[in-house]
Amino acid sequence: MYIPCVAGGFVMTARLRATEIISPLRAFIFAAALSAAFVLVLAPVFPGETTLNPGEPAYKTFRVDGTVIAEKGQAVDDSALDRITQAGLLDNKTEADAVAAAVIISVLGGAMIALYLYLFQPREVNTLARLVMVGLLVFLWVAAAKVFFSLTLPDDDRLYLGYMLPIAAAGMLIATLLDGGLAIAVAALLAMLVSFAGFYLPDARNSISDDPLQALQMPLAFVLGGIAGIFAVRRAERVNHYAMAGATVGVVTFCVLFSFWLLSPEREGVDLLWMLTAAGLGGFGCAVITVGGTVVLGVIFGVTTRIQLMELAQLSHPLLRELQEKAPGTFHHSVMVGNLAERAADLVGADSLLVRVGCYFHDIGKIAKPEYYIENQLDTGNPHDKLQPGVSARLVSEHVRIGLQLTGRYRLPSRVRAFIPEHHGTRLVTYFYRKASAHDPTIDPEKFRYPGPKPQTKETAIVMLADSTEAVVRSSRDRSHERIGELVDGVIAERVTEGQFDECDLTMRDFRIIGESFKATLRGIYHPRIEYPSPTKAELQTTGSSPIAYLKPPSDPMEAPPHV
Ligand SMILES: [Fe+2]
Ligand SMILES: [Fe+2]
Numbered sequence: 001m002y003i004p005c006v007a008g009g010f011v012m013t014a015r016l017r018a019t020e021i022i023s024p025l026r027a028f029i030f031a032a033a034l035s036a037a038f039v040l041v042l043a044p045v046f047p048g049e050t051t052l053n054p055g056e057p058a059y060k061t062f063r064v065d066g067t068v069i070a071e072k073g074q075a076v077d078d079s080a081l082d083r084i085t086q087a088g089l090l091d092n093k094t095e096a097d098a099v100a101a102a103v104i105i106s107v108l109g110g111a112m113i114a115l116y117l118y119l120f121q122p123r124e125v126n127t128l129a130r131l132v133m134v135g136l137l138v139f140l141w142v143a144a145a146k147v148f149f150s151l152t153l154p155d156d157d158r159l160y161l162g163y164m165l166p167i168a169a170a171g172m173l174i175a176t177l178l179d180g181g182l183a184i185a186v187a188a189l190l191a192m193l194v195s196f197a198g199f200y201l202p203d204a205r206n207s208i209s210d211d212p213l214q215a216l217q218m219p220l221a222f223v224l225g226g227i228a229g230i231f232a233v234r235r236a237e238r239v240n241h242y243a244m245a246g247a248t249v250g251v252v253t254f255c256v257l258f259s260f261w262l263l264s265p266e267r268e269g270v271d272l273l274w275m276l277t278a279a280g281l282g283g284f285g286c287a288v289i290t291v292g293g294t295v296v297l298g299v300i301f302g303v304t305t306r307i308q309l310m311e312l313a314q315l316s317h318p319l320l321r322e323l324q325e326k327a328p329g330t331f332h333h334s335v336m337v338g339n340l341a342e343r344a345a346d347l348v349g350a351d352s353l354l355v356r357v358g359c360y361f362h363d364i365g366k367i368a369k370p371e372y373y374i375e376n377q378l379d380t381g382n383p384h385d386k387l388q389p390g391v392s393a394r395l396v397s398e399h400v401r402i403g404l405q406l407t408g409r410y411r412l413p414s415r416v417r418a419f420i421p422e423h424h425g426t427r428l429v430t431y432f433y434r435k436a437s438a439h440d441p442t443i444d445p446e447k448f449r450y451p452g453p454k455p456q457t458k459e460t461a462i463v464m465l466a467d468s469t470e471a472v473v474r475s476s477r478d479r480s481h482e483r484i485g486e487l488v489d490g491v492i493a494e495r496v497t498e499g500q501f502d503e504c505d506l507t508m509r510d511f512r513i514i515g516e517s518f519k520a521t522l523r524g525i526y527h528p529r530i531e532y533p534s535p536t537k538a539e540l541q542t543t544g545s546s547p548i549a550y551l552k553p554p555s556d557p558m559e560a561p562p563h564v
Helices: 001-021 024-043 078-086 096-120 126-152 160-164 168-178 180-200 202-206 214-235 239-263 269-301 304-313 316-326 328-347 352-361 389-409 430-439 456-476 481-498 508-525 537-545
Strands: 061-065 067-070
Touching: 001 456, 024 096, 024 126, 024 180, 024 389, 061 078, 067 078, 078 096, 096 126, 096 180, 126 160, 126 180, 126 328, 160 269, 168 180, 168 214, 168 239, 202 508, 214 269, 239 269, 269 304, 269 328, 304 352, 304 389, 316 328, 316 352, 316 389, 328 352, 389 430, 456 481, 456 508, 481 508
Parallel strands: none
Antiparallel strands: 061 067
16 A cells, blocks of 8 residues: 555646646746736837927928928927928838837747746745746736826926835735735836836827936836835735835835936926925825735635635634634644744745644544544543544544545635644654554555655744644653753754755754744743741731632642742
8 A cells, every 4th residue: 555655646746746747838828928928018009199399399200202301409390380280291100120029029028037937936926826926927917007107298397206106015915915025026127017017108208208217217116116125015015014115116116207307407496395296195105905806816716815815824724713612722732833834934934924824724633523633631541542543643633635525615825724734744644653653563554544645845844843842842741951852853854864854945054943943932931939937927817817718819839820
């Protein structure tokens, strides 16, 4: 049974991996689709007319039937303007050169995002739906910018109106829902594409032709604002965190605009007011879109949001209430494992909130038959005494299957569900296996094995270690400083040797940090307590004689409640 089972496990893992990664074909299709979408948005010029007033210098040389009507830079008089207008030279027309430029930029933009996805394989972009979400977000933002700019550019307020557009929100959404690195790549590309969309319009192009620095201002403000927003929104858990992230985008955008304003020879005081309004509105828009978008997209694309995790970490979930009622020992164990694992997760850069929630639900399947687990056997007998070791092992390992069923019924996010099978990996139900093999040394260990898979992420690996460590230290009679150290090191070494961490990316350095963190937490919990001295006579006299015996202060120091 061993070989087929292991082989089956390998095939299953390989198949899972194959569907998770972004294959070259997928990346190519993604690049082609995104590029085509960009071309459709970027290439057309919205109908309208470029403004040119009598007396203004011509922004280019105008020719009608080969005759120069106005040289570039020369003031245009009424009659010249009439001829230029009648010849339709001020109309916004789609020109072949401009379309070709838009096509090249679109293909480059689509290819860059696809290449990032293919080369860096962000772990969270593991389904086709999520890949579509990334493409849609980038495309929608470029399309929105094109429409907005065609309505507002050129503006008399030196292009400041454009900064009301919450461009940073796309990167912030990708950072909260998927991956920070991908978000930065998208923010950088969007800043360029959006600026291109703006200046592709003849109106806008002409209005900045006398100040080339203005052309740099827009991409720089969008890229720096976008990246600042991504940093600020990283691991945001409450609405006020999103508000702060929006404010950060506003402040950074304003700073960029202010620096360009200082370089501008035509600066006016009123510009500051425009900059402040545009950057403020842009930042506010980013905060609102990110909060709303996180919730909506999280539901549509099945992404676990931090707001969801915060709710699950409250211990008020009906499943956790039931666990507390039916299996108080398991509930206490889960909270203890949570405390142990959360701190270690923080130290190795894993997601500590996800780890805490995962710990709360990791043994949820024990609700079904709590009496079969040692932590719930307080004064009741051990039902395993009457069972064959094989039957006991099956009953114990059942908590994984039942746990998965329960999380399905209660619609827990898949990232939380993963903790249930992965916290035991493909380990043996050791106690019952050893008991069985004492009677029959030829017994097949595979019958005593958890179904797996092995931990796939840093988070589930930390919980596997914390789970075993907590149980081992709790059941040890000696919880001295040194013994805790030995037990923690022993558990880590054993799991590593078993190969349980072969499929996750914890390093040897991480194991050392996790071990030290576990030791510090456990030594804090099990530190030796100082004996309380007996109450003095004066204390006893002041309390007087109580008619209720149990209200009397204890005379034996050992009876004193430990927290006094
Ligand atoms: Fe378990
Ligand atoms: Fe556990």
